[in-house]
Amino acid sequence: MDSPLLHIDNVHKHFAGLHALSDINLDIRPQETHAIIGPNGAGKSTLLNVCVGRLAPSQGKVLFAGTELTGRHPHEINQLGVARVFQTPELFEDLTVVENVMIPIFSRKDGAFSLSLASRFDKQGAIADKAMSILADVGLGDHVNHLTNALSRGDKRRLELAMCLVQDPKLLLLDEPTAGMARADTNATIDLLNEIKKTGVTIVIIEHDMHVVFSLADRISVLAGGRIIAQGPPEEIKGNPKVIEAYLGEEQV
Amino acid sequence: MFRISPTSDIVLLLAFAAAVLLGPIIMQPFGAAYPDLLQRFAIFGIFAIGFNILFGLTGYLSFGHAAFLGVGSYSTVWAFKLVSMNVVPGIIIAIILSGLFALVIGYVSLRRSGIYFSILTLAFAQMSYNLAYSVLTPITNGETGLRVLRTDPRYLDALFGGETGARLPPTNFFGIEMTGWPGFYFCGVVLIIMFGLSIVIFRSPFGMMLRAIKSNQDRMRYTGFNTRPYLLSAFVISGMYAGLAGSLMAVTDPLAGAERMQWTASGEVVLMTILGGAGTLLGPVLGSGIIKYFENIFSAINESVLSQFWAFLPETLQHVMVELSSLFVGEGWHLTLGLLFMIVVIFLPGGLMEGAMKLFRIKHSPKVTSIAKSGQRDVVGEGAIEPMEPPKPPAPGRSRQDAKPAE
Numbered sequence: 001m002d003s004p005l006l007h008i009d010n011v012h013k014h015f016a017g018l019h020a021l022s023d024i025n026l027d028i029r030p031q032e033t034h035a036i037i038g039p040n041g042a043g044k045s046t047l048l049n050v051c052v053g054r055l056a057p058s059q060g061k062v063l064f065a066g067t068e069l070t071g072r073h074p075h076e077i078n079q080l081g082v083a084r085v086f087q088t089p090e091l092f093e094d095l096t097v098v099e100n101v102m103i104p105i106f107s108r109k110d111g112a113f114s115l116s117l118a119s120r121f122d123k124q125g126a127i128a129d130k131a132m133s134i135l136a137d138v139g140l141g142d143h144v145n146h147l148t149n150a151l152s153r154g155d156k157r158r159l160e161l162a163m164c165l166v167q168d169p170k171l172l173l174l175d176e177p178t179a180g181m182a183r184a185d186t187n188a189t190i191d192l193l194n195e196i197k198k199t200g201v202t203i204v205i206i207e208h209d210m211h212v213v214f215s216l217a218d219r220i221s222v223l224a225g226g227r228i229i230a231q232g233p234p235e236e237i238k239g240n241p242k243v244i245e246a247y248l249g250e251e252q253v
Numbered sequence: 254m255f256r257i258s259p260t261s262d263i264v265l266l267l268a269f270a271a272a273v274l275l276g277p278i279i280m281q282p283f284g285a286a287y288p289d290l291l292q293r294f295a296i297f298g299i300f301a302i303g304f305n306i307l308f309g310l311t312g313y314l315s316f317g318h319a320a321f322l323g324v325g326s327y328s329t330v331w332a333f334k335l336v337s338m339n340v341v342p343g344i345i346i347a348i349i350l351s352g353l354f355a356l357v358i359g360y361v362s363l364r365r366s367g368i369y370f371s372i373l374t375l376a377f378a379q380m381s382y383n384l385a386y387s388v389l390t391p392i393t394n395g396e397t398g399l400r401v402l403r404t405d406p407r408y409l410d411a412l413f414g415g416e417t418g419a420r421l422p423p424t425n426f427f428g429i430e431m432t433g434w435p436g437f438y439f440c441g442v443v444l445i446i447m448f449g450l451s452i453v454i455f456r457s458p459f460g461m462m463l464r465a466i467k468s469n470q471d472r473m474r475y476t477g478f479n480t481r482p483y484l485l486s487a488f489v490i491s492g493m494y495a496g497l498a499g500s501l502m503a504v505t506d507p508l509a510g511a512e513r514m515q516w517t518a519s520g521e522v523v524l525m526t527i528l529g530g531a532g533t534l535l536g537p538v539l540g541s542g543i544i545k546y547f548e549n550i551f552s553a554i555n556e557s558v559l560s561q562f563w564a565f566l567p568e569t570l571q572h573v574m575v576e577l578s579s580l581f582v583g584e585g586w587h588l589t590l591g592l593l594f595m596i597v598v599i600f601l602p603g604g605l606m607e608g609a610m611k612l613f614r615i616k617h618s619p620k621v622t623s624i625a626k627s628g629q630r631d632v633v634g635e636g637a638i639e640p641m642e643p644p645k646p647p648a649p650g651r652s653r654q655d656a657k658p659a660e
Contacts, residue, residue, distance in 0.1 A: 052475060078477035090475065092468040095461075103465050106458055107477035115486055117453055120259065121461040163476065 003066075005030045005171060005202050006051065011060035013046055013226075020046045022226045024060070028171070033193075033203040035213045037237075038223035039246060044206045045087055047223070048173050051204075052084050053077045064171065078107070081170035083163075085177050087206075089156040093149040097140060097159060100148055101131035104163050131166060137195075138162045139188060154181040158189070165196065172196070174205040178212050190215045214238075222246065262452050265534070269448055273441045277434075283546070288437040289505075290549050294542045295440035296501045301525040301537030302451050303494020307487050308523070309532035310460060312467035316371045316519050317358070317378030321351040321492040323385060323514030325499025327393055330509045334405040338422045340431060340439075340504045342409065344497065351496020352489050359488035363481060366470070378519050385511040398510035424507050436505045443501065447494065448538070454490070455534060463487055495522075524590075528597055530604025539605055544590065551586035 004027035013021040021043045028034050036044050049055040051062055053074040062069040069077050078084075092100050105127045106114075122128075135141055138158045143151065151159060157177055164172055177193070178186040186209065193216055197203060207213050213220065213234070220237045222230040224246040230237060237243055272279065273295070280286040285294075304318055325347040332343035362373040385393040393399055403421045410422075424431040426439055454460045466473050466480050473480050503509055512518075521544065529540025556579055563574040581589045601608045 073479070074474040075477050075479045078475055084475055086475075090469055090472040092465050092472060094468050095464065099461065099465075103461065103473075104476045106462065113479055113482040114459070116458040119458060120456045121458045122456070123259075124458070163472075167477070 004028055005065055006204070007063040008047070008051070009061050009063065011047075011050060011057045011062065013043070013050060013055060014058045019226050021050070021057070024226075024228060026221060026228065026231075028202060028204055029219075031197075031200050031202055032218040033197055033205065033216050035217035035220045036204065036206045036223055037208070037210075037213060037220060042223040043226040044223050045175055048084065048175055048204070048206065051077075051173060052082060075107075078167075082173065083165075083167050083169035083171070084173040085157070085160045085164055085175055087175040087179070089153075089160045091148050091156060091160060091163070093147075095148060096145050097135065097148055097151070098128065098131050098144040100159060101135055101162050101166050102127050104167050105130060108167055131162075134162045134166045135159075138165070138192060154185045157181065158185075161189075161192075169201060172201050172203045174203065174207075176206055176208065178207065178209055186212060259456075262456065266445075266449050266452060269535070269538075270445045273445055274438070276437075276441065284550060285546060288434050290545070292437040292440040292501075292505050293545050293549070295437065295444040296498050296505075297522075297525065297541035297545055298444050298538040299440075299447050299501065300495055300498035300522050301529070301541040302447055303491040303498070304522045305491075305526050305531060305533075305537040306451060306454055306463075306494065307491035308526055309537070310455070310463035310467060311484055311487050313363070313366065313484060313488070314371045314523065315362075315374040315488070315491075316516065316523065317362075317374035317376075317381075318491070318495045318522055319514045319516070319518035320358070320378040320381040321355055321495035322499035322502075322518060323381065323509070323511065324351045324354045325496030326503045326509035326513055327385070327399060327499075328496075329500040329503035330399045330401060330507055331392075333401045333407075333424060333503070333507050335408060337407055337409040338401075338424050339409075340424055340426050343424075343504065344500045347496045347500030347503075348493050351499070352493040354496075355489045355492025356485070359485050359492070363484050363488060375516060375519070378514060379516055382511055382514040382516070385514055393509070393511060395511070398508050400508040424504055431504050440501050440505065443497070444538075447497070448534075452534060459483070459486070524594060526604075528594060528604060530606030533604065533606040536604045536606040543593075543605075547586050547590050547593075551582050551589055552584070554582035 006026075006028035008024055008026040008028075011021055011024040012019070024043075024047060026047075036047065038044055046055065050057045051064075051069065053069065053072055053076075057070060060070075064077070064080055064082060067080060069080075069082075092103065095103075099121075102121075102124065109127070132141070132144060135144055138161055140155060140158055140162065143155065148156070148159065157180070161174075161177060174193075178189050181189065190212055193203065193205075197216070203216070205213070205216060217234055219232065220230075220234055221228050222237060222240070222243045229242050229246060230240045232240075276291050276294070277286045277288075280291065285291065300318070300322060304315070308314055328347045328350045329340075329343035332346045336342045336346075358374065358377045362370055362377065365373060386395055389395075401421060426435075429435050429439075431439060462473070462478065462483050466478075466483060470480055499509075499513065502513070522541075525540035525544050526537045527540070528536075528543060529538065530536025556575060559575045559578055559582065560571065563571045563578070566574060579585070581592075597604060597608075601611075603610075
């Protein structure tokens with residue numbers, strides 16, 4: 001087996017006595033699509049936040065392709081090739097759609113900082129073309145010049161996905177990429193993510209919609225109460241009594 | 254697909270240059286066509302343009318920019334004392350020193366954002382003011398203010414054999430004395446150059462990154478940008494603009510006092526930028542012009558002028574009107590300015606430029622379907638109005654999905 005692309009080693013996260021994550025050990029293999037499921041409050045988003053540097057783990061470490069991520073700034077982690085879609089889309093709301101997608105290309109082109117005064121932002125032909133083609137791929141081709149805050153919620157999610165894809169990430173972290181989308185849009189997103197999978201991008205996806213999970217995931221980890229209670233291929237997870245209990249237990253509350 | 258073409262920027266710059274250079278003619282009907290006032294318009298215009306590069310593009314509200322103004326003035330006066338009465342060395346030294354000063358203050362202040370950043374900059378500026386006023390008296394000449402003396406060495410002038418006669422030599426630009434109209438035209442040309450530079454910054458990828466930081470700094474970080482150097486660059490650039498403005502104050506009147514660094518001066522540039530329209534190209538210049546106009550013209554109106562103005566009324570009514578309106582002029586010009594500021598902030602949060610664009614839009618509304626496409630949104634810095642589409646009847650089987658709230 002290949003060495004893992006993302007190696008989460010014995011990670012704990014406490015918030016003033018609340019154990020959001022306890023002893024998480026998780027290996028994400030290169031080119032797999034790994035779904036993380038679990039009831040609300042299980043610690044799924046916290047786990048992604050620890051990976052991208054938004055939160056520092058109380059204990060343990062995260063390695064990406066052998067590089068330790070713990071203690072690094074979010075921009076450094078992104079520069080290594082980790083892109084993230086948030087649960088609530090994080091966009092440049094008062095810029096246009098195409099500008100939103102062009103800006104991430106600049107971060108790849110210029111690194112962390114460039115005092116580029118000699119050129120004009122709107123004369124970046126190659127960059128604009130790349131942004132346009134990605135926008136067409138995610139189905140926002142008709143909205144390129146609209147202001148982002150005028151988009152619907154589903155379109156905002158697709159835009160955020162485009163902003164990540166345009167960076168050609170090695171690892172894509174998706175936090176509920178289809179929440180709030182109509183079924184047809186959800187299916188379009190599944191098709192798109194399957195296309196991305198084929199290009200060799202490793203994907204970690206948090207999702208409540210089991211239709212999405214079972215259409216995409218190679219492996220699934222189930223998180224409940226801050227612990228991983230089950231892990232394995234989809235068929236195995238479906239019939240696992242612990243998983244059924246975790247979900248049913250939540251519904252009885 | 255894009256909003257602004259390079260050609261329209263060149264047209265804007267040319268129109269701006271024409272307006273500045275024809276200032277003496279344009280301002281004639283407003284009673285403001287004298288060089289002292291016009292050059293103050295230009296100097297504060299530069300100050301506000303620079304402030305807008307920080308506040309308008311990144312959203313970081315500095316309450317201490319007057320400190321850089323003061324540093325610019327002091328260093329220019331020192332250049333007049335030690336180097337030459339030619340203004341070029343003085344201006345260069347002022348820009349460099351205020352830039353370095355901004356680098357230090359920015360490095361510390363930018364560790365925080367929002368109100369904490371504002372408070373930090375305010376604290377630094379007040380500290381600088383108090384230092385200039387007391388502790389640093391050997392450099393700043395404290396309360397009296399720093400002035401150029403006939404007996405100062407002026408090593409560069411001495412080297413080139415410029416004799417110091419009985420009279421203090423005037424500040425000059427390679428022999429052109431910086432008083433009266435030449436003083437205004439010098440400041441005007443610098444203003445045009447600085448306006449051009451701000452257009453370049455606004456349109457560059459660097460400027461776009463600053464806007465993106467204002468829009469969502471978190472997303473910038475998760476997109477791989479280290480935002481600190483961007484913010485610090487913007488802070489230093491705007492500090493250098495302020496230093497240049499302070500330097501020009503010393504060029505046109507070679508003395509520097511600590512009051513130039515006081516918090517009221519820092520607050521004034523905030524008012525100018527917001528009044529005109531933060532984040533717009535022309536707004537800050539417009540705002541600074543209006544505030545300086547009020548300060549100089551409204552404050553000079555006295556009762557006899559008012560009596561003349563209301564002379565067409567019957568005598569009793571004339572007295573009443575004179576009494577009423579005298580509250581708003583002379584010493585009371587701040588009241589007028591305050592009311593104007595309130596009206597603008599409440600009804601035109603985007604500043605006077607937003608008002609101008611609204612007028613423009615009413616005239617052209619049938620043609621412009623989307624401000625984003627019209628090429629004007631950028632100038633105003635505000636949202637596009639999209640035409641409303643009639644709501645589609647929900648397709649059967651889809652409506653339940655649409656209605657379901659996101660988790």
